[in-house]
Amino acid sequence: MPLIIHSHNISARSSSLRRECESRARVLVVDDDEDRWASLRRDVQVLDALLDVSPAFPDQLAFKRPETPICLVLALSHGRYGLKFLRQLNAAENPIPIIFVAESADVATSVEAMKGGAFDFFCQPYQDLDLLEAIDTALDRDRLWCKTQQHFNNLTRQYETLSTRERQVMEQIVKGKMNKQVAFTLGISEITVKAHRGRVMRKLNVTSLPELTRIADTIARRTTNIDDGSAGPTMKFAGQVAR
Structure with a gap:
């Protein structure tokens, strides 16, 4: 069921940051079922972001992350590889906010994910609006990272x-x-x-x-x-x- 949301409620907090970042943010969903995310694809447009769904993990991010805001949503239907991927990002010191979505409650995995630096962890059933708000907050954090990194790059040059x-x-x-x-x-x-x-x-x-x-x-x-x-x-x- 599509969400009925008011854009000024969700995005007011990040509107000033969003104006400072010219390129649109990206939400990457790692899952085999693309249709499952059709509603979320529409909803993230409120956040001035683009959503892509792929069954493959974006392994290249472990080597180089984009300079524009990004957020990953990992469905745990892929087993524990999501946690391994999180560890790879940490080892590469590429700070990308990751949100895990599980089909059922998995306390051990959620604890391990959060200790490993995951931004958030959702188990079914969850409200789509809660996930959307988590994505919004994650993109806010990444916009700050992009702004800080850009400032440092300018200083270096x-x-x-x-x-x-x-x-x-x-x-x-x-x-x-x-x-x-x-x-x-x-x-x-x-x-x-x-x-x-x-x-x-x-x-x-x-x-x-x-x-x-x-x-x-x-x-x-x-x-x-x-x-x-x-x-x-x-x-x-x-x-x-x-x-």
């Missing part, structure tokens, strides 16, 4: 435009050293330090030292290798190492 010397100067600056101290450490003039410092600020689009320090901390926390290693000396931020 900006950082990669810095020359070796600019990176050296940046490393000293975020340690709190003054221009004169940086000049002494690197064996260059204070005027040269000021010139490099200005270029660093412009390339990273920051206007203050606290902003620059936050960028350094973000890069350090998210990765240990900023580029291909050709940038020269090792740079350390907040206990992390980045080349």
